[in-house]
Amino acid sequence: MRPSRAAELRQETVDMFYHGFDNYMNIAFPEDELRPVSCTPLTRDPHNPRNVELNDVLGNYSLTLIDSLSTLAILASAPPDSKRTGPKALSDFYDGVAALVTQYGDGRAGPSGRGVRGRGFDVDSKVQVFETVIRGVGGLLSAHLFAVGELPITGYDPQNADIDIEEHPIAWPNGFKYDGQLLRLALDLAQRLLPAFYTQTGMPYPRVNLRHGIPFYVNSPLHENTSLHPRKPEESPEITETCSAGAGSLVLEFTVLSRLTGDPRFEQVAKRAFWAVWSRRSNIGLIGAGVDAEDGHWIGGFSGIGAGIDSFFEYALKTHILLSGHELPNQTIPNHITHESWLDPNQIYSPLSDKDNSPDSFLEAWHHAHAAIKRHLYSDMHHPHYVNAHLSTGSPQTFWIDSLGAYYSGLLTLAGELDEAIETHLLYTALWTRYSALPERWSIRDGNVEGGLGWWPGRPEFIESTYHLYRATQDPWYLYAGEMTLKDITRRCWTECGWSGLQDVRTGEKSDRMESFFLGETAKYLYLLFDADHPLNKLDASYVFTTEGHPLILPRKDISRRPKKVRNEKSLQPYFDDSFTNTCPVPPPLPHLSGSATAARTDLYNAATLIRLHQVPNIHNVMNLDSQPGRSDTDDQRTSVISNHTYFPWTLPQSMLPADGMCIASKQRHTSFIEFPSNTQQSVGSAFNIVFGNSNLIRMGSEGIAVNGLSGLKIGMVLEEPPIASERGWRVYSIGSFLLGRDEKIFISRDILSDISDPLFHRVRDAVLVDILLQIEIPNMVLDHNSTSTDTPSSKTKPIVEVGDSDLGATNIFNSLLQQLTSALREPVATFGPEPAPKIDYKYINIPAITPVGVGVAPLPDILEAPNPNLKANIESLSWRRMYFADQTCQGKLPDVAPKQHQIIVMRRGGCSFSEKLAAIPSFAPHRNGLQLVIVVSDDKESPDEGEEDVGAFNLIRPLLDEEQRTPAGVTRHRPIPMLMVGGGEATWELLKTAKSIGMRRRYHVESQGLTINNLVVL
Template sequence: MHPDRIAELRHETVDMFYHGFDHYMHIAFPEDELRPVSCTPLTRDPLNPRNVELNDVLGNYSLTLIDSLSTLAILASAPPDGNNTGPKALADFQDGIAALVGLYGDGRPGPSGQGTRARGFDVDSKVQVFETVIRGVGGLLSAHLFAVGELPISGYHVPKPNEDVGQQPIIWSNGLKYDGQLLRLGFDLAQRLLPAFYTKTGMPYPRVNLRHGIPFYVNSPLHDNVSLDPNGDGDSAEITETCSAGAGSLVLEFTVLSRLTGDPRFEQAAKRAFWSVWARRSNIGLIGAGVDAEAGHWIGGFAGIGAGSDSFFEYALKTHILLSGHELPNQTMPSQIPYGSWLDPNSLYEPLSDEENSPDQFLDAWHNAHAAIKRHLYSGVHHPHYTVAHVNTGSPQAYWIDSLGAYYSGLLAIAGELDEAIETHLLYTALWTRYSALPERWSVRDGNVEGTLGWWPGRPEFIESTYHIYRATKDPWYLYAGEMVLKDITRRCWTPCGWSGLQDVRTGVKNDRMESFFLGETAKYMYLLFDPDHPLNKLDASYVFTTEGHPLIIPRKPGQRKTRKVPVRQDVQPYDDVNFTTTCPLPPKLPPLSGSATAARPDLYHASSLIRLHHIPNIHSGVDPDTVLANADGQSKPEVKLRSNHTHFPWTLPLSLMPTDGMCAALRQQHTSTIEFPSNTQQSVGSAFNLMFGGNNIMRMGNDGIAINSLNGLKLTMVLEEPPDSLDRAWRIHSIGNLPLGRDEKVYITRDVLADMNDPLFHRLRDGVLVDIILQIEITPEKGEVNATTSEMEPQPDSVSSIGMQESNLEATGLFNSFLQHITSVLREPTATFGPEPIPKRNYQYVEIPAITPTGLGAAPLPDVREAPNPISGIQIESLTWKRFYFADESCYTKLPEVAVKAHNIIVMRRGGCSFSEKLSTIPSFAPHRSALKLVIVVSNENDDPETWGFNVIRPLLDEVQKTPSGIQRRHPIAMLMVGGGDEAYEALKSTQSLGLRRRYHVESQGLTVSNLVVL
């Protein structure tokens, strides 16, 4: 884009801001908001205190003025122009601060602290904690940092910005001596929010009264020794539900406040709230949108990137940026607080650790949060977008695009995830192109606005991401996207006294309100997009924009040391990835003869296709007069039709930026397969499950997965997972009937249900490499492990053990342990299954060890024996398949005695000393007999942790045919298995009463494994 055009857009953005700000100052001030349609002030609703959509935001403390100060400071750095933009904005910035001080005082305890409206923010007003922190506290702190020169303003020089401004005031041309008034007011406002942090969870209550605190939260620990204020807003029915964003997105503002004032209360309270939310993440790494600040549980169970949780992810990354290079905070309360003292909610808890204060810990939280989002919410079908899933299972819950989620592309750009940022931003660009705004929600499934959620209140998220991606790429595409937004706002939202939001983006009906964030964020990001040489765009420092668009920085004191490296605790994370982006990537290379790498992407039109943009008339393309229609009287006339549908977007993009030889890749399609089982399918052992489930075919087993009782009439939909290397292509069950599954949810089915299945699209296969050895070990009362009087019909928790189970079985253990024990009495029919012997009055522990079969010329098939029962079922039987064992240690070169093969079922050897083939050649020849040798088990020498037995064992090679000790080829080759575990496994085998085999099975369809189906 030509520099002159960029300058024109910059001037138009300045005009847009002042059209709203000037009318606010002249008409609405000192009220909270401006009603741009009716040109009257918008105030709180005193007749309906529960009108939270209005009252939560309008704090009755000149919100729009506070929210606009940092934008004025940024405009004050405008390059010289004929409108005198920079000096005017600087004067308005200083005059706005003077007006604010006149209303609320200078924050001191004496007479100067009393303003015309209140002493500080001592107003009887119930406000939302989150909105007050990000708009009020954040706006005051950001303006203070500009005022004292810590954030840059061109031409505005402060002699010694690191000195105490309270001792050396800055004298302004309007007569105000700035000595930190905004910082003191921000401190006063933040202190009035501290009562909300008196909860058992550490997360703040959603609301607080700026004068009376929280008398309406009767269960707060604050009231243990304090009587409730009778003059407060004593509504005992006040809800305790907050959101993850509201509870966890206070760290930036409160940390800067603590560092500037030396008062650690705010930083520690905000960090504790953040970690309290993060600690409640689900086993798959997702956080919910709604959470109860008092009880601590999720509300609703939805997880997404938009409303409810958006800024939590933002603050995880930005807190790392803000704190990087700084020392760990001092958590000790100073003997004297500069501006007085009030409550300290941190006294309820143990102090935060160095890890919880470390910037690296916040980076880890971001990495793992983003990894879980990419795993469970990111859909690469058609064009990448993010869905809404269940917080615990990851199963899809809704298919909409959230307007608030448009921020995520910009956050990804800051984090260095540039390609993901660009591809997801394309979607919002197409959506804006279609509606000339972003609807609150857009349904991917229906291709239209979700229900009645079609409003756009002037939100900044899309232009915010546009700005951040442009700063990372310098691709002119994003300048044209910004121009589109500016033109559409000017065309649709202008009113004589400001800028309104849209009540419905489809009809263009305006709403009677101008939000403070329109001036505080939308106009700000737009301006910075069109002012590439702005000092903030060239500032080499760890500054961040808050979720309300206020720039913040922690001033570095002279001689300050860099942060001490804190060892970060290694919490178990489900999606840790060594390939997390930790550096800023280079911008995409421009293709030949093109000015935009984004416009040349082969997936450019995928986003347009998903939004159905090609079906929408392009109102900016002109008309096509060639189409002729007939009137009722038979006369023909040209029909006014739009010239074409959208062929490129944004609509301001010139064709010169489109590559002349560009190619569009095929849409990303997801290969699916649906299997419908007939309703008359007979299952051999389904009766026990029917007794348990009452005949239900499927049952959700907590958050671990789905259990299939019967395939009768069941419909399975599978999707084909294709990794980039295409080596592990596999099916994944996506839904069962109308029940969608999460990406990592397992489907559990017993092998008995599949025993008689003969379907080319769904058949059971036996694993030819891995098998499980089941050890039966008697538990004696002398060892204190089990009471000898316990009935054998009551499975004990300690009677089931699994050592080194395969991953799927490890996951299945916790799921089915209690479940199968409940139905043990139904399944336990040893007379029919294992012979007529009665069950002895004994208790056994069943240990499962993975084993691997050999390969090579000397490999022999395993004996065809009845399978041992599943150890997690709790079934107690007298004996497994084999009872007699011979332990031969390494057994190399010396022939074993005849009794080893004639009177023992199993020979156990230690690995080492000679080859596997040589070990087998020490076994005498023998005639097959029911009491003779059936199996050789070789135990590796690695003394691994029992939980990993079987995972580190390589497959043994029998490189020659089996031979007898005399060198003759063995007529009846001996089956062999190898297990891991070293000494511990060898000793476990020595204590075994009997041993059995349990085969492993999986299900295949069309030659590919069904990866998330676990056969038990």
């Protein structure tokens, strides 16, 4: 984009901001917001306290002015132009601060602290804590940092900012003397929010009254010691549900407030609330949207990246950035105020640790949160997007994206996840291109607005991400995307008295409200996008934008008069993990033909087709389209549309069409569906029927789905490649009416699969691994009719049974769940007469075993497979009862009785080769009571010996039989002896000695079209 065009867009953005700001100041100030359609002020609804959509935000404290001050300070650095944008914005910044102080006082306790509207924010307004912090406290702090020169304004250099400004105020041209009024007002407002933090969990209640506190939350510990204003009837009962974003996204504002004032209360309550949310993440690392502030329980059980959760992730990363290079905070409160109004919620909790305060801990939280999102919420079906999934299982729950989620691409950019940021931003670019705005929710599945939620209130998230991506890549694609956004807002949202939101992006119906964030964020990010040389874009410092778009920074010098106890952070272990992105990648090079690496991506049209752009007219490619304010999507304009969105360049001008452009097929994930015919009779009867009745499927907690029968089932699979999967193969993502999370498994009995012969779904025997089942006698036990005979192995043998992250581990978990379910469903049995006689009971232990390789390998014996003891309660004996223990067998021939009268010979590994061990076994005639298997017990070790193969499972190494089997006389055996090796060393050796009988269970997996179904476990 040529510089002159960027300058034109910059000026159009300035005009857009002032059209809204001037109308607010002339019509609505000192009220909260503006009704741009009816040209009247907009404030809270005193007649309906339950109108939370309005009252949560508006508190009768001139919200729009506070939200706009940092934007004015940014516009004050505009380059010289004919309209004197910079000087005008700086003058308006001076006047805006002065007007605010006139209304609310200067934050002091004396007469100057009372303004026209009251003393500070002493108003009878029940507001949302989160919105008040990010808009009110954050807006005041950001404006203060600009006022004292900590954030840059071109040409503004307050000479006495380095000294105590209360004693030596900064004189402004309008006659106002700035001595920290905004900081004191921020402190006043924040102190009025502290009662909300008196909870058992550390998470704040969602709402607070700026004058009366929280009389409507009767369970707060605050009520034990403090008598507040009685709650009003219309304010009872009050819900205690907050959200992860609302509870965990206060750290930036409250930390800066604490560091500037020397009052640690705010930083500590905000950090404690953040960790209270994070500590409740699920076992797969996801956090929910709704949470109860009193008991800490998740409400709803859904997880995503959008509404209710969004800024929690944002503040995890940005807190690390903000705090990097600064000392740990002082937690000692310099309480010089003895008035009863001094509240400190930290007094009901233990102090935070140094780790809780460390910036590296927040980076660690971000990394783990992002890893969980990428694992469980990120879907690359067609084009990457994020689904809403179940907290515990990761199974998809809804298939819509919301406009708030557009922030995530910008956050990924800050985190160095550039490719993921670019590809996900494309989806929102396509969505904006289709609707000339972002609908609140859009259905991926239906290809339309979800549930009628089609409004766009002027949200900044898409523009915010566009700004960050342009700063990181310098790709002109993002300038043109910004131009499209600016033109659409100008065309669709202009009113005579300001800028409205859209009630429905499809029809262009306007809403009679100009949100404060439209001036505080939307206009700000658009301006910074088009002003590449703005001092904030050149600032080499750890500053961040809050979730409300207010830039914040921690000064390197202590500008507070209060002393702070400094603690050295060097004693803390810095967080680092090689598996996470720890450096920012080099942006993709800009091609010299089109000049846009994004436009040259091979997945460009995957996003377009997912949003169905090719099915709608391209309003952005209209000939002679008049984009003047007030023009809308009228029928006469639609008649001049010359194409849909099938062709390049989407939002880019035709001049960027590559000379050697080509057609690229849209990416399609390889999927497969299998539908089994219905059968009124179950093909195989099993104990599953006892547990599940006639149901074919049942969810087994967070582990996955158990399958009782395949009749009438439909299975959906997707082909996955490394690194997403451990190996190339299928993953079942849907079965019947269930959708599966990425790590969930399908459990199915081998009996159900025994008669199935289908090239798309067939059972395959594992040629490497088998399971050895030990029957261990437990004497002198009285059998309970309601008990099973499958006790959990002792702690001594647990490492043998639960080896690694294997299918065996999943099977054990499944069997345990199944056992509990069987016990719960069984009818109690009444007993009459004398006590039952003592009876022998058994426990069963699985030990994984591995087959050997080499010319001396013999096939395993063809015996009846050992039953699953969790499903078969009455097992008298397994296949083999007679064992001979021979130690290492490297010192000569074994006794003849060993193979003739024993079914299994157990040896220790080591001392000689495996072939030499087998050569020590005398010749014998085959017999059902004779030798059928040799088991070698190995001590676990880290790496294979030369000539051995490590299969990467259970730390077992495949034995090598590198020569044909021979007898002790050196004659080739006519019937080679089967051999298996088990791990566990001495513990396994002792277990085998105590076994009453031993059986063998084959392992199976299911293949489809020659590839393994990786998440299907055959029991």
